[in-house]
Amino acid sequence: MDCGTCESASPVIIQKPDVVNVNLTVTENAKSMLEQAFGEDRSMALLVGVLSGGCSGYMYDLQIVDNTDIDCQELSIAGFRILVPNSSSHLLDGIEIDYEDRLMGGGFKINNPNAKSSCGCGESFA
Amino acid sequence: MAFDDANILIFTGKDCARFLDGLSSNMIDFQSNSVIDTLVLSNRAKIIAQLHLFMLNDMLISITICEDLAELKNFLNSKILSQDVIINDVSELNHVDIVYDETINDEPVATLSETTIVTINNSYSFEMYSSKLTRKLLDGNTESFTNWRVNNLIPWHGYEVSSNRNPYQCGLNYQVHENKGCFTGQEILTRMRTREKGMYKLISQNNDLIDMSKASTKGSEKSLLLQKI
Numbered sequence: 001m002d003c004g005t006c007e008s009a010s011p012v013i014i015q016k017p018d019v020v021n022v023n024l025t026v027t028e029n030a031k032s033m034l035e036q037a038f039g040e041d042r043s044m045a046l047l048v049g050v051l052s053g054g055c056s057g058y059m060y061d062l063q064i065v066d067n068t069d070i071d072c073q074e075l076s077i078a079g080f081r082i083l084v085p086n087s088s089s090h091l092l093d094g095i096e097i098d099y100e101d102r103l104m105g106g107g108f109k110i111n112n113p114n115a116k117s118s119c120g121c122g123e124s125f126a
Numbered sequence: 127m128a129f130d131d132a133n134i135l136i137f138t139g140k141d142c143a144r145f146l147d148g149l150s151s152n153m154i155d156f157q158s159n160s161v162i163d164t165l166v167l168s169n170r171a172k173i174i175a176q177l178h179l180f181m182l183n184d185m186l187i188s189i190t191i192c193e194d195l196a197e198l199k200n201f202l203n204s205k206i207l208s209q210d211v212i213i214n215d216v217s218e219l220n221h222v223d224i225v226y227d228e229t230i231n232d233e234p235v236a237t238l239s240e241t242t243i244v245t246i247n248n249s250y251s252f253e254m255y256s257s258k259l260t261r262k263l264l265d266g267n268t269e270s271f272t273n274w275r276v277n278n279l280i281p282w283h284g285y286e287v288s289s290n291r292n293p294y295q296c297g298l299n300y301q302v303h304e305n306k307g308c309f310t311g312q313e314i315l316t317r318m319r320t321r322e323k324g325m326y327k328l329i330s331q332n333n334d335l336i337d338m339s340k341a342s343t344k345g346s347e348k349s350l351l352l353q354k355i
Contacts, residue, residue: 012135012199012213052205053148055313056169070208087208117169119313126169 019073020089024048026077030099030108034080037064045074045081048097048110050088054124056117058091060110090114132224132252133195133217137186139210146179146186149205149310151293151302156181161234161244163301166198167311171292174198176283176301178246180235189222189244189252191283221257226250226274247300249278269346276330276345285343286328286352294318296352297328326352 026034038044047068049061065083072083084092096111105121112118115125137146147154152164156179166175175192192198195217202213225243230251236243241255253262274280281287281297293302294315302315318324330348333341341349 012203012215017204050207051148051209052145052207053310054308055310057149057205057310059148059308085208087206091207119308121308124308 016087017090019086020093022073022075022084022089022093024075024077024082024084024092024094025096026080026082027096027098029101030097031078031080033099033108038080042079042081045083047072047083047085048092048095049085050091055119055121056115056124056126058126059124062108132222133190133192133215134220134222134254135188135190136214136216137188138212138214141209142186142211145206145209145211146177147306147309149202150177151309151311151315153303153306154179159233159235161246163246165293165298165301166192166201167292167309167315168289169310171311171314172289173287173291173293173296173298174201174289176287176298178244178252180244182235182237182242189254191287193283193289219257220254221259221261223253223262224250224271225253226271249280272343273345273347276343276348276350279328279330279350281328281350282343286350292318294325296326322355325355327355329353 034046044064044066047061047063047065047070049063049070050058051061053059068083070085071087072085073089075082075084091114092112094113098109098111100106100109109122112125118125143154143156146164150164150166152162154162154164156162160180162179164177164179165173166177168174175190175198178189180187190198195215199213199215230248231243231245234245240259241253244252244254246252275282279297286296287298288296292311292315293299304319329351331351332348333345336349336351338344338349340351342352343350
């Protein structure tokens with residue numbers, strides 16, 4: 001394999017999906033959990049992203065961040081900063097962020113109208 | 127034997143190992159000088175592509191075998207999202223030959239006189255070299271390759287392996303890591319494995335003992351069959 005040759009190859013062209021202005025809702029349960037997580041500090045943000053993988057092909061990625069290098073749109077919901085990467089906006093428009101208080105399998109849940117299917121644990125979708 | 131349906135993709139970017147780990151069936155955890163055989167699967171666990179992954183000069187390289195490279199590229203591209211992953215297709219810039227039935231290199235990945243030799247499963251090798259170089263003349267032929275596959279129980283694309291089957295239906299069980307956690311198609315495979323339903327094993331039998339219409343690969347004396355477990 002001639003690596004000099006390979007380096008001259010151009011990257012596979014990526015057809016990027018259109019960026020969508022995301023609308024999302026946060027349930028009362030989720031808001032009270034965010035209150036506990038953020039406290040009085042509203043400078044931090046909840047990053048709601050999507051990664052490849054999981055049983056169904058895409059999996060949710062929730063992080064509390066100060067800021068991010070990812071190109072995001074910022075929403076303000078009930079005083080909370082919520083960041084959604086533009087690259088996943090087509091997958092996250094219309095979602096509802098919920099919180100389920102259960103001993104097993106509890107935590108933040110995303111109800112996503114764009115998901116055709118999701119895996120048993122609810123962390124990934126297609 | 128010249129092998130002309132393998133493609134070479136190069137993955138770069140800091141997220142590429144994690145990206146491939148999430149989308150494929152085997153653990154992507156590179157030890158020094160190792161080759162990882164893994165499968166990209168659909169949500170229904172059907173095989174989209176076989177990847178033989180290795181590191182060379184800080185690049186993650188995949189010898190890729192699939193029915194439709196354009197479909198694979200679209201599938202991978204749709205999953206990149208905000209991850210730092212760049213895919214280069216260098217298939218047309220390199221020849222890929224398969225070498226079987228010869229002494230196998232001890233090193234999984236070795237470079238000898240402008241040729242990179244990638245050894246799969248201590249069983250056969252891919253030789254990759256620039257398409258600027260003259261294609262090597264190898265003395266294999268389809269019949270000897272087929273007989274070698276039958277004798278060594280090697281499933282192959284277009285015969286046992288297809289996009290209509292999952293890894294447990296075509297003898298590629300060893301490319302599924304049972305404990306790695308979530309990857310695309312994993313839920314279906316785990317259910318099959320734990321319930322022991324729908325699984326097939328690859329067997330080799332003498333031609334005079336089998337119904338040849340059921341053989342997935344027909345050899346001169348023996349053939350390969352997928353048999354329900």
